[in-house]
Amino acid sequence: MxxxxxxxxxxxxxxxxxxxxxxxxxxxxxxxxxxxxxxxxxxxxxxxxxxxxxxxxxxxxxxxxxxxxxxxxxxxxxxxxxxxxxxxxxxxxxxxxxxxxxxxxxxxxxxxxxxxxxxxxxxxxxxAVYGAPEFYREEMRTARLIAGTGCFAISALLPLVPLLEAGVIDPDHIIIDSKTGITGAGRAPSERKLFSEVTEGVDAYNIAKHRHTAEFDQELSKAAGRAVVASFTPHLLPMNRGILATIYVHGEADAAHEALARRYADEPFVDVLPLGAPAPETRHVRGSNLARIGVTADRQKGRTIIVSALDNLVKGASGQAIQCANIALGLPETMGLEAAPLFP
Amino acid sequence: MxxxxxxxxxxxxxxxxxxxxxxxxxxxxxxxxxxxxxxxxxxxxxxxxxxxxxxxxxxxxxxxxxxxxxxxxxxxxxxxxxxxxxxxxxxxxxxxxxxxxxxxxxxxxxxxxxxxxxxxxxxxxxxAVYGAPEFYREEMRTARLIAGTGCFAISALLPLVPLLEAGVIDPDHIIIDSKTGITGAGRAPSERKLFSEVTEGVDAYNIAKHRHTAEFDQELSKAAGRAVVASFTPHLLPMNRGILATIYVHGEADAAHEALARRYADEPFVDVLPLGAPAPETRHVRGSNLARIGVTADRQKGRTIIVSALDNLVKGASGQAIQCANIALGLPETMGLEAAPLFP
Amino acid sequence: MxxxxxxxxxxxxxxxxxxxxxxxxxxxxxxxxxxxxxxxxxxxxxxxxxxxxxxxxxxxxxxxxxxxxxxxxxxxxxxxxxxxxxxxxxxxxxxxxxxxxxxxxxxxxxxxxxxxxxxxxxxxxxxAVYGAPEFYREEMRTARLIAGTGCFAISALLPLVPLLEAGVIDPDHIIIDSKTGITGAGRAPSERKLFSEVTEGVDAYNIAKHRHTAEFDQELSKAAGRAVVASFTPHLLPMNRGILATIYVHGEADAAHEALARRYADEPFVDVLPLGAPAPETRHVRGSNLARIGVTADRQKGRTIIVSALDNLVKGASGQAIQCANIALGLPETMGLEAAPLFP
Amino acid sequence: MxxxxxxxxxxxxxxxxxxxxxxxxxxxxxxxxxxxxxxxxxxxxxxxxxxxxxxxxxxxxxxxxxxxxxxxxxxxxxxxxxxxxxxxxxxxxxxxxxxxxxxxxxxxxxxxxxxxxxxxxxxxxxxAVYGAPEFYREEMRTARLIAGTGCFAISALLPLVPLLEAGVIDPDHIIIDSKTGITGAGRAPSERKLFSEVTEGVDAYNIAKHRHTAEFDQELSKAAGRAVVASFTPHLLPMNRGILATIYVHGEADAAHEALARRYADEPFVDVLPLGAPAPETRHVRGSNLARIGVTADRQKGRTIIVSALDNLVKGASGQAIQCANIALGLPETMGLEAAPLFP
CATH class of the missing domain: 3.40.50.720 (NAD(P)-binding Rossmann-like Domain)
Incomplete structure (x- = not known):
């Protein structure tokens, strides 16, 4: 019981x-x-x-x-x-x-x-323990305070950390082009978040100065064992939920895919798609704690394009927080997080 | 077990x-x-x-x-x-x-x-038993075949049937103005359902000839004990899920509200809001099996406006179907249907 | 020149x-x-x-x-x-x-x-002259001050005023169910107008107490030559522009259609569709000064359903204001308003 | 006349x-x-x-x-x-x-x-003359056949061609991350383009193999005077109109900005924003023939992020085609294309 x-x-x-x-x-x-x-x-x-x-x-x-x-x-x-x-x-x-x-x-x-x-x-x-269960699970078991990750951060760290740890990509050429739904900006009213200012359009904001960049610096550098400065551009899309990170790296696609597939084989909430399969879509993880990652070889030899999709309010925030709490309290990690995505 | x-x-x-x-x-x-x-x-x-x-x-x-x-x-x-x-x-x-x-x-x-x-x-x-648990629960317990209701039908029958049975509205003056999301039209491709033909607009279709009208005729007439011909106009809105029925009737609002509140006091999936409260919104029941009903007095004496909201894919289809199956198999009626709505 | x-x-x-x-x-x-x-x-x-x-x-x-x-x-x-x-x-x-x-x-x-x-x-x-060119064109020619109509008001007055004047509908049974895009609520920030609170849903608001009701009372009563109290329920839809008014009246559809077609035969910005044709859609008038009206016979003998569509920011506000100014200044009425709708 | x-x-x-x-x-x-x-x-x-x-x-x-x-x-x-x-x-x-x-x-x-x-x-x-007026204006004056550009192509060629010609960016490090509305995919029905499959989500498609890549190869190589292979990933967004290209290059931001500002100073339809200004948004060019370009220095020294925005159906297709025809027929180039964007 x-x-x-x-x-x-x-x-x-x-x-x-x-x-x-x-x-x-x-x-x-x-x-x-x-x-x-x-x-x-x-x-x-x-x-x-x-x-x-x-x-x-x-x-x-x-x-x-x-x-x-x-x-x-x-x-x-x-x-x-x-x-x-x-x-x-x-x-x-x-x-x-x-x-x-x-x-x-x-x-x-x-x-x-x-x-x-x-x-x-x-x-x-x-x-405080950084709240990425896939990277800090052991530390979480005894942690008193867990610091849930940024939603942009976790969506790109999930693919990038294992690749840097495995040494299969070049730490000096990492570009993270992120697309987010509006709920990440919260509920406080502002002109910028009005329906009429968000729908039917897209824009890039805080180019090269978004605060989640600090999390990238910290965790990517730790994974690479040296300072890493990634390019990061967030975009606001006319949708409620979802972050899609399109990540451009220097490195072979098959090595990258193998490193990710191996790393996440037993993770309950990270789903690495087959190499070259259609890229994951945010609408297919909506409402669930699932993160999906796709890997595709670029046209240019030695370059790879990675796409990561999750729901910013679930795996990017509240769902992952519950996952962390489950770990900290010794409960099954997936408890309360098994619901399938809501689509359409 | x-x-x-x-x-x-x-x-x-x-x-x-x-x-x-x-x-x-x-x-x-x-x-x-x-x-x-x-x-x-x-x-x-x-x-x-x-x-x-x-x-x-x-x-x-x-x-x-x-x-x-x-x-x-x-x-x-x-x-x-x-x-x-x-x-x-x-x-x-x-x-x-x-x-x-x-x-x-x-x-x-x-x-x-x-x-x-x-x-x-x-x-x-x-x-076949008509698949509205709120009206045919007993028949369902032994039914071999249950015929799930139309999504437009159930959203308007939930408020109208008790009102006709209680005799508090005039059967000759019922207008049902329904607004639906696109998923009700299914997944078969057609020009009419393309994103570019649905978004940023609204239209009325099949005026006075939508097939769900037949369900209204059948169930409203049964409830009234005489032939009832309601006006019914469906509208297509740029959203995935949800039906909102705005219903115009002749009858006193407080009597109508009381009849509904009493009828649904113990129903697990029908939520009658306080008289005159802000009307229910489809986005607040998304993904759940909940139907919400609001009652407001019109400016004209003796007329009442009723708003009903549900998710067409859940209470309007698959969720209600599971509710029916639970009843037919003697399971708790809410089993598997307790999840809260997904908002935003 | x-x-x-x-x-x-x-x-x-x-x-x-x-x-x-x-x-x-x-x-x-x-x-x-x-x-x-x-x-x-x-x-x-x-x-x-x-x-x-x-x-x-x-x-x-x-x-x-x-x-x-x-x-x-x-x-x-x-x-x-x-x-x-x-x-x-x-x-x-x-x-x-x-x-x-x-x-x-x-x-x-x-x-x-x-x-x-x-x-x-x-x-x-x-x-002040009420800013509906179709009804007050002569008064406008010499007016110093023209009071642009409410967007909900004009969308329903265009079909209703000629029908009341012609005596082909019953003034005691008029129901106006209106659907609007969010721009009608302006640009001042509020939680209610955030993208995440508007998209993927629909709701009715200010039931029986919206301020545009006063315009209905004034103009419908004038047209009927007696006091008229219409039912009016506005709904907010996830779209930028557009008002669709679905209007339920007692009266014969062919007489109603004939009255409207005759009345608007020479109006540059009012387009009465053939009787029983598919109802007009807001997306098809977006960005233009056009109002479209469709008339359909209801299933119930002697009742008629009318649908009116316009762009709330153009024919419902700024476009109509320019139309009024053109008249007041003796310019061609359509000057500057000839652009075709933007679709999709 | x-x-x-x-x-x-x-x-x-x-x-x-x-x-x-x-x-x-x-x-x-x-x-x-x-x-x-x-x-x-x-x-x-x-x-x-x-x-x-x-x-x-x-x-x-x-x-x-x-x-x-x-x-x-x-x-x-x-x-x-x-x-x-x-x-x-x-x-x-x-x-x-x-x-x-x-x-x-x-x-x-x-x-x-x-x-x-x-x-x-x-x-x-x-x-055939390639239909980019900004690059082939003279050839167009006598052309019998003009081949309108791809919408993705022109949105990225406008910023990239002058930069390659000026030699201020490295031809071996060009990444084009494009975001498009659905109208670019045309009106032929398919499951993929249904409202319910497009709204509330984002996805990348045809990674490293979209056909417009061939136009990039042709025009970028011509501009650089050597073979250029850019990375190009198109994304589909829940909106009707608009392409936003986020372009990552190696090169100094101020040199890039200066090259673009100088090149487009007299172009009627290309608007280069001040260096570091908020990036252009697709919703602000909707319905118009305007292309807007923003330049921002990346956090990494010597790297620059460029954002380009246009309406795929206008500057990306029909508007630009009219611009080409104006040139070919000796008319003022902006004739019929002066309308301001439609926002919201």
């Missing part, structure tokens, strides 16, 4: 918070005991997210009002900078998966540079 | 077939033992629907190749006219839920009139 | 303002001499609307900074309530087409009731 | 054909005298494209039925392979702009390799 873990969701009024609720609703071992949202405190979750209105859920409260008795797991789905202020207040015995950028960067100075302010919880930063 | 029901899906290569697979994948008591698709026989389901490629599923076969040993449940997700030819060949001990229009109309002549050809299985027609 | 009319656009930073610029850019007799936008004063229009960045346009200024010398035409594209404060300051010799709701209602009390505050320019209100 | 050129549109039943009609409708010097569409011969254009139903247009005819008297201009908007069979039958005095791939490749063998069959009109192939 499964023990039930009482769970708190800090910052439940954003899309990743709502996605945690959706996924935990059918998770056999998690039960939501507290949900916070400072500006919406006192409201029912169903008033904030009508798609959850028919579920039995705690009323949204302020962080200070949470009764932590019996709670041994917390997800923090707050924006960066505010997340660190919340995490620091969680009782020490509670395992935490934070979905913000606050604890991803091991280098405090890199954090300050990319996020524009000093880190407020440098001690916690030191103990 | 739950017994596992071996299940066949006849006509698995369309959207409702794929949706059955998605839902059954996490259903604790159903196991897919056979899947047919005449024109795709021999192919893996993942070749037809890449979003299901990572699941273990039987290869698609021809109907004739199905080994029925041990199978006690079949879903038929074929187009009308071909469905009746398939259903007639299923072994008699197998319970069947048919999702086509073939067995919905009790009147063989009405079928011939609306569908343009004689019925090929009139004997089966006679024993 | 055409005289050039120097033109001011007041409130140019919204969608209808930008649409005026787009249309005037190829209008042979209008030239934009001033553009105001209080909060964006000092910016180039191209910074606010990059799609216009390559055009030569005046810098956005504050209303007070406009040099009115030589200007004889002004469009006011401000929100309601602020529009009346601007219009009152325009030099008397300038012809004005106001696109807000401020001058549409002849009854000052009706304005106060629906808009929640006293009217600030009741004297101007009295001289 | 402008002479009117009687014009034939061969293959008018596809999207580029319809777009030609839309644009020519307001072109002061062109008049449509014949329109062909073999399978739709005898139909009104408005039956095939309802958005054009209110225009006065010739009935669709078979190619054989065209009366060429007085016609001195023809656009051919047929699919590749059939286009060459039509073009060969056009009277010799008629100037032709062909929008298919049939006459783009100077090398007959390259054509056979990429398109899978021998060319049927090799003599015409030899006299």
């Amino acid at each position: 499964t023990t039930t873990h009482k769970t708190a969701i800090l910052g439940a009024s954003g899309y990743t918070g709502a996605e945690l609720v959706r996924l935990i609703h059918t998770h056999p071992a998690f039960e939501i005991s507290a949900m916070t949202a400072d500006r919406k405190a006192g409201q029912a979750m169903g008033a904030v997210f009508p798609h959850l209105a028919h579920l039995e859920l705690p009323v949204l409260s302020r962080m200070e009002e949470v009764d932590w008795t019996g709670i041994d797991l917390a997800f923090c789905a707050m924006p960066h900078a505010t997340a660190q202020q919340a995490v620091i207040k969680v009782p020490e015995r509670v395992r935490i998966v934070d979905l913000s950028a606050d604890f991803r960067l091991r280098d405090i100075d890199a954090y300050a540079k990319w996020y524009g302010h000093e880190h407020l919880a440098p001690e916690l930063q030191k103990i | 739950t017994t596992t029901h071996k299940t066949a899906i006849l006509g698995a290569s369309g959207y409702t077939g794929a949706e059955l697979v998605r839902l059954i994948h996490t259903h604790p008591a159903f196991e897919i033992s056979a899947m047919t698709a005449d024109r795709k026989a021999g192919q893996a389901m993942g070749a037809v629907f890449p979003h299901l490629a990572h699941l273990e599923l039987p290869v698609l076969s021809r109907m004739e190749e199905v080994d029925w040993t041990g199978i006690d449940l079949a879903f038929c997700a074929m187009p009308h006219a071909t469905a009746q030819q398939a259903v007639i060949k299923v072994p008699e001990r197998v319970r069947i839920v048919d999702l086509s229009a073939d067995f919905r109309l009790r009147d063989i002549d009405a079928y011939a009139k609306w569908y343009g050809h004689e019925h090929l299985a009139p004997e089966l027609q006679k024993i | 055409t005289t050039t009319h120097k033109t001011a656009i007041l409130g140019a930073s919204g969608y209808t303002g930008a649409e005026l610029v787009r249309l005037i850019h190829t209008h042979p007799a209008f030239e934009i001499s001033a553009m105001t936008a209080d909060r964006k004063a000092g910016q180039a229009m191209g910074a606010v609307f990059p799609h216009l960045a390559h055009l030569e346009l005046p810098v956005l200024s504050r209303m007070e900074e406009v040099d009115w010398t030589g200007i004889d035409l002004a469009f006011c594209a401000m929100p309601h309530a602020t529009a009346q404060q601007a219009v009152i300051k325009v030099p008397e010799r300038v012809r004005i087409v106001d696109l807000s709701a401020d001058f549409r209602l002849r009854d000052i009390d009706a304005y106060a009731k629906w808009y929640g505050h006293e009217h600030l320019a009741p004297e101007l209100q009295k001289i | 402008t002479t009117t050129h009687k014009t034939a549109i061969l293959g008018a039943s596809g999207y580029t054909g319809a777009e030609l009609v839309r644009l020519i409708h307001t072109h002061p010097a062109f008049e449509i005298s014949a329109m062909t569409a073999d399978r739709k011969a005898g139909q009104a254009m408005g039956a095939v494209f309802p958005h054009l139903a209110h225009l006065e247009l010739p009935v669709l005819s078979r190619m054989e039925e065209v009366d060429w008297t007085g016609i001195d201009l023809a656009f051919c908007a047929m699919p590749h392979a059939t286009a060459q069979q039509a073009v060969i039958k056009v009277p010799e005095r008629v100037r032709i702009v062909d929008l298919s791939a049939d006459f783009r490749l100077r090398d007959i063998d390259a054509y056979a390799k990429w398109y899978g069959h021998e060319h049927l009109a090799p003599e015409l192939q030899k006299i």
Whole structure:
């Protein structure tokens, strides 16, 4: 019989918070005991997210009002900078998966540079494990604090880390052209995110300066054993969910494919397609925790094109956070994450 | 412990077939033992629907190749006219839920009139139970053949049948203005369904002659105890899933609301919103088996506007079919249908 | 040779303002001499609307900074309530087409009731002509102030006014079910208008209490020669442009069709389709000043379903405003409005 | 006074054909005298494209039925392979702009390799001028046959050709990551192009083997004066119109920007944004003949990211074809192409 873990969701009024609720609703071992949202405190979750209105859920409260008795797991789905202020207040015995950028960067100075302010919880930063189960599974088993990855980051790290570790690609020629749906930008209103400004078009933004770049630097350099500076261009597409990363590398396609196929043979949520097969599509992983990777030889000898697809709210955020929590709590890693993608 | 029901899906290569697979994948008591698709026989389901490629599923076969040993449940997700030819060949001990229009109309002549050809299985027609659990639950418990409702039909019958039965609306003034996503039209290619012909626009089609009208005539007349002819106009919207029915009736809003709230108080999948609350939205029930109903008083005294929202592929088709099967097999009615909606 | 009319656009930073610029850019007799936008004063229009960045346009200024010398035409594209404060300051010799709701209602009390505050320019209100060229063309020729219609209003008034005037429909049974794209809600950011909250879904809003209802009351009652209270339900669809009004009336379809075909035979921008033809689609009038109307007999004897389609930013706002200005200035009515729809 | 050129549109039943009609409708010097569409011969254009139903247009005819008297201009908007069979039958005095791939490749063998069959009109192939006005303007003035460019091709050639000619980028490191709307795939029905298969997702297709690659090889090699093999990956996005090319090159950003700014200073339809400005968006050029180019320095020294945006049906096809025809006939190059983009 499964023990039930009482769970708190800090910052439940954003899309990743709502996605945690959706996924935990059918998770056999998690039960939501507290949900916070400072500006919406006192409201029912169903008033904030009508798609959850028919579920039995705690009323949204302020962080200070949470009764932590019996709670041994917390997800923090707050924006960066505010997340660190919340995490620091969680009782020490509670395992935490934070979905913000606050604890991803091991280098405090890199954090300050990319996020524009000093880190407020440098001690916690030191103990945080980067939330990519495929790379840090062992560290997670005993971790108190797991720092969920950036959605752009994980979609490109999944293919690139094994290739750099295997030495089958050139660390000096990595180009990551990413395409994302709009939910990655959150729910706070802005002109830029209006339907009429997003639909029927595409644009590149934050070229060469997107903050997830810092995660690429950290993890790719670690994998390569030397400094790696990848090119990264995010694009905004007229869709809700999904990240597609098209990655251009110098290296042989068959060696790259073999390295990935071998590395991910037993991973439950990473699906490496046959070499040269049609590339994966974001719409085919929507709503699921699945990441798919395709490898194709370029026309130019010695160059390879890799395509990676995942749902930014699931494998790129809330689903992966649950995967991390499963590991940390000694549960089967796929628990609560078996649902098939929703298509169309 | 739950017994596992071996299940066949006849006509698995369309959207409702794929949706059955998605839902059954996490259903604790159903196991897919056979899947047919005449024109795709021999192919893996993942070749037809890449979003299901990572699941273990039987290869698609021809109907004739199905080994029925041990199978006690079949879903038929074929187009009308071909469905009746398939259903007639299923072994008699197998319970069947048919999702086509073939067995919905009790009147063989009405079928011939609306569908343009004689019925090929009139004997089966006679024993079919109309697949609206909220209205025919008892008949379903012993039914061999259940005829899944039309998606437009169920979305408007859910609010209208109780109102006619309670006598709180005028049967001579019922207008159903329905808005549907494109998946209701299936996956067969046509110019009309191309992205470029559907997106960024809306149109009304088959005004006053859509085939689901026959279901309205049958079920509304039964509920009213006299002939009812409702006005029905379907509209095609640029979205995948969802039906919204805006229904204009003569009758008092509070009486209507009370009749619906009372009728559906214990129904697991029908959610009547408070009188005058913001109307339900299709995006808030996407992917779930939930139907939501809102009631608002019109400006004109004695008139009421009712809005009903559901996902045409779930409560309007495959989810409701599983609900029917659960009832027919004596399982908990909500089994396998508890997942929360996917939003955004 | 055409005289050039120097033109001011007041409130140019919204969608209808930008649409005026787009249309005037190829209008042979209008030239934009001033553009105001209080909060964006000092910016180039191209910074606010990059799609216009390559055009030569005046810098956005504050209303007070406009040099009115030589200007004889002004469009006011401000929100309601602020529009009346601007219009009152325009030099008397300038012809004005106001696109807000401020001058549409002849009854000052009706304005106060629906808009929640006293009217600030009741004297101007009295001289305003309702901006439906098809109904008030003669009044417009000498008008100083024209009050552009509501987009929902004109889309349903075009079919309904001639039918009420001809006496071929029952004034007590009019139901207007309208579907609109999101641009009608403007560009001010709000959660409700985010891409992720609009796409892949549909909802009804402001049921029985939308402000455009006041225009229906005024114009339908005038046409019928008695008080008319129509039912009106607006729906928000995942598209940028377009309003489709599905209208249910009591009356014979052939008489209705004949009345409309006769009434609009010579109108350049109203296209009545053959009786029973496929209903008009919003995507087929996108970007143009065209309104299309289709008439179909309902299944119920003596009832008729009418569908009307237009682009809310063109015939529903800026295009019609230019049509009005053409009339007021004695220009050919179609000048600058001949472009074909943009499809797909 | 402008002479009117009687014009034939061969293959008018596809999207580029319809777009030609839309644009020519307001072109002061062109008049449509014949329109062909073999399978739709005898139909009104408005039956095939309802958005054009209110225009006065010739009935669709078979190619054989065209009366060429007085016609001195023809656009051919047929699919590749059939286009060459039509073009060969056009009277010799008629100037032709062909929008298919049939006459783009100077090398007959390259054509056979990429398109899978021998060319049927090799003599015409030899006299065809590649339809990029920015590069072949002089040759066009006397050309009888102009071969409109591929939409992917022109969007990347506009930035790349001047950079290679100026020698400011390395010909061995060119990566073109293109994103296109669905209209580029035409109107022929296929499962792949259904709304439900396109919306809410993105995918890469024909990686390293898209046919437009042949145009890149030809024109980039010519510009560089040596063989150039660029990497090219097209992606399909859920939108109607637009191509965004994100191009990764080795070379300094300021030198690249300067080369482009200088080259296009006087071009009416190429708009080079300031160095480092927000990248151009496809939605801001929709419906217009404008191409926009943005240049940004990458994080890696000596590398540059270029973004190019255009409307595939206008600057990528029908608009550019009219631009070519204007040049060939000695008309002002911008005639009929001045309309501002349609946004939103």
